[in-house]
Amino acid sequence: MGVSLKDIAERAGVSLATVSNVVNGYRPVGERSRQRVQRAIDELGYTPNLSARHLRRGRTGLIALAIPELTNPYFAELAEIAIREAGRHGYTLVMENTAAAYDAELSLLNGAQRHVIDGLIFGPVRVGRDEVLARTSDTPLVLIGEGVHDVPHDHIAIDNVAASRRAVQHLMELGRQRIAFIGARVGDESQAAHLRLRGYRAALTEAGLPYRPELVALTAGFGRHDGVRAMRNLLALDEPPDAVFGYNDLIAIGAVRAVLEAGLGVPADIAVVGIDDIEEGRFGTPTLTTIAPDKEKIAHLAVRRLVARIEGAAVTGPLALATPFRLVPRETTGFSSAAGTG
Amino acid sequence: MGVSLKDIAERAGVSLATVSNVVNGYRPVGERSRQRVQRAIDELGYTPNLSARHLRRGRTGLIALAIPELTNPYFAELAEIAIREAGRHGYTLVMENTAAAYDAELSLLNGAQRHVIDGLIFGPVRVGRDEVLARTSDTPLVLIGEGVHDVPHDHIAIDNVAASRRAVQHLMELGRQRIAFIGARVGDESQAAHLRLRGYRAALTEAGLPYRPELVALTAGFGRHDGVRAMRNLLALDEPPDAVFGYNDLIAIGAVRAVLEAGLGVPADIAVVGIDDIEEGRFGTPTLTTIAPDKEKIAHLAVRRLVARIEGAAVTGPLALATPFRLVPRETTGFSSAAGTG
DNA sequence: AGATGCCTCTATAACGTTATAGAAGCGCTC
DNA sequence: GAGCGCTTCTATAACGTTATAGAGGCATCT
Numbered sequence: 001m002g003v004s005l006k007d008i009a010e011r012a013g014v015s016l017a018t019v020s021n022v023v024n025g026y027r028p029v030g031e032r033s034r035q036r037v038q039r040a041i042d043e044l045g046y047t048p049n050l051s052a053r054h055l056r057r058g059r060t061g062l063i064a065l066a067i068p069e070l071t072n073p074y075f076a077e078l079a080e081i082a083i084r085e086a087g088r089h090g091y092t093l094v095m096e097n098t099a100a101a102y103d104a105e106l107s108l109l110n111g112a113q114r115h116v117i118d119g120l121i122f123g124p125v126r127v128g129r130d131e132v133l134a135r136t137s138d139t140p141l142v143l144i145g146e147g148v149h150d151v152p153h154d155h156i157a158i159d160n161v162a163a164s165r166r167a168v169q170h171l172m173e174l175g176r177q178r179i180a181f182i183g184a185r186v187g188d189e190s191q192a193a194h195l196r197l198r199g200y201r202a203a204l205t206e207a208g209l210p211y212r213p214e215l216v217a218l219t220a221g222f223g224r225h226d227g228v229r230a231m232r233n234l235l236a237l238d239e240p241p242d243a244v245f246g247y248n249d250l251i252a253i254g255a256v257r258a259v260l261e262a263g264l265g266v267p268a269d270i271a272v273v274g275i276d277d278i279e280e281g282r283f284g285t286p287t288l289t290t291i292a293p294d295k296e297k298i299a300h301l302a303v304r305r306l307v308a309r310i311e312g313a314a315v316t317g318p319l320a321l322a323t324p325f326r327l328v329p330r331e332t333t334g335f336s337s338a339a340g341t342g
Numbered sequence: 343m344g345v346s347l348k349d350i351a352e353r354a355g356v357s358l359a360t361v362s363n364v365v366n367g368y369r370p371v372g373e374r375s376r377q378r379v380q381r382a383i384d385e386l387g388y389t390p391n392l393s394a395r396h397l398r399r400g401r402t403g404l405i406a407l408a409i410p411e412l413t414n415p416y417f418a419e420l421a422e423i424a425i426r427e428a429g430r431h432g433y434t435l436v437m438e439n440t441a442a443a444y445d446a447e448l449s450l451l452n453g454a455q456r457h458v459i460d461g462l463i464f465g466p467v468r469v470g471r472d473e474v475l476a477r478t479s480d481t482p483l484v485l486i487g488e489g490v491h492d493v494p495h496d497h498i499a500i501d502n503v504a505a506s507r508r509a510v511q512h513l514m515e516l517g518r519q520r521i522a523f524i525g526a527r528v529g530d531e532s533q534a535a536h537l538r539l540r541g542y543r544a545a546l547t548e549a550g551l552p553y554r555p556e557l558v559a560l561t562a563g564f565g566r567h568d569g570v571r572a573m574r575n576l577l578a579l580d581e582p583p584d585a586v587f588g589y590n591d592l593i594a595i596g597a598v599r600a601v602l603e604a605g606l607g608v609p610a611d612i613a614v615v616g617i618d619d620i621e622e623g624r625f626g627t628p629t630l631t632t633i634a635p636d637k638e639k640i641a642h643l644a645v646r647r648l649v650a651r652i653e654g655a656a657v658t659g660p661l662a663l664a665t666p667f668r669l670v671p672r673e674t675t676g677f678s679s680a681a682g683t684g
Numbered sequence: 685a686g687a688t689g690c691c692t693c694t695a696t697a698a699c700g701t702t703a704t705a706g707a708a709g710c711g712c713t714c
Numbered sequence: 715g716a717g718c719g720c721t722t723c724t725a726t727a728a729c730g731t732t733a734t735a736g737a738g739g740c741a742t743c744t
Binding site for chain 2: 702703
């Protein structure tokens, strides 16, 4: 077993409590004692036993990030930032994969983590407003993404309607008229696809273009193959689209591949826009035009909000925070871009 | 605070120890008591306090996966599998990003985790054999990947020499003669690039082709932009290569992009092979020929080995395990492949 | 001088769990 | 009926930490 406070106390000839106070500064300690303790710590190589600390404090120092899948680069990039930020605040982040499964999301929401955690950052996909409202756990919760809205919890996300509208506007500025939407259906009543779909419709309406249901392809998942499959169906239409707005970059990338596989050109025949600005989109051919959310900001805000809640700090301002985004035009909409730029 | 053993004991009218025995079956408990306790648990909704359990048991139930970056899809895919497998064994996996930094790797190796962990799965990049041999921590350790070899620790990886040889052989079977290698240099004395470089050289030698140092481009990192930059340099040669073997898929994808950006064709002018078989390679255009390691097997073995060591089970067989791999021919070497296949 | 206050420091009781030693009850043998 | 062994249970001491109550020393004020 390792070196404990007791060993340090004996070595330094002071009480246990004094050592504890040197270590975590709860009470002031005189200069002479402090130095003696510090020397003993250095000599014996003391590191606090976190299990004991957490038992005593009632906190574990663990926060969970629950996301559908780590293999979606958007979430991997977000997770990487969140891990760093959590570390900066003295917390360790554990990943909880929901695999976009309703049951997994529900039990996570209600506190069935593998480890006891102090707080949860949650990007819901299947679970809706009702489930969040009916939550039984009282662990602090910060929501991210477009899954659930209008609940009494902190919520960090871009303005999905505005972002989608911007993406579709971009396509219309190129003169495209038959613009398709490929997006994940998350359950009929869910708001997720709705927001991006709503932005899509809003943009069309504002421009005086008709909304054509046959150009809206809902998918089962959020991956590249979902985009491929949906695009193949759209290409089989009597009048295929001349542009596609994808729910996210992965779907957009799948759509691009399906178009190219069909022998058509991107953007010559069909222009494509996604959302997320994953690095992959900056290196494929053609490079992918996208809406870039500020991932740093999202992750930072989510972690900080959560930590503030955990530590009981007063959080001022509104619960829901809209983070900035910007349009990054690249080759799939006819803008040149050297690899890795934008 | 939550419900504790004590609450259950009072409710069921038995001692604390009996409740504990019902919960974790250390000692047999009579049928009548067991039922009373079980009912009390169900009624009060007891979940054990893991901090206390870990304090008492001296274990935390946490294992760490230390990898250079989560944004490398290979590691994200590996991590996702490892998280699941760890969960299956009752452990929670925490991610430790080394960012491929020497200091971070060294301190991780020597037990400077943010949280107390029971074991470590480590994919070293900067740190070498010497550092692993000189390790001061005695937390169980399982190495993965090609970073360090010949140390007295469990080690799971593909046979990198054989895999690289296979990749280069594939290029030669297409009739390519000037085959370049783009790979990460991990420090001069490191064995990482050496193994894959060694396989590359072995394949050339076996085929009677000369080894040309100017066709070996070493990179600083493992990302797409490293591949782009290196490829641009290779294209600037008087006699550019007609094929490229990339250290991993990301580098290969960067190389492809650089070739296309230069107005050349893949594979018409330059064929490309990578290693990792990340999903991205199955949806880009052209799709990427690659060496596919068995990621499931790597992650499963690593977790199981580690858990066995932690729990003191006897591990038979050799320390180092070579996991299988296979060549997946796709468009970058002239083989057709529909999106997502292979 | 006595009261008051401020610094330091210490002793100790938790936090919730598990492992150990042993008590109680009961049936069996001699 | 004493002795023994078995099963079932209990009391209790840790595990290493932190928060609370308060003791002791010394200066300052009334």
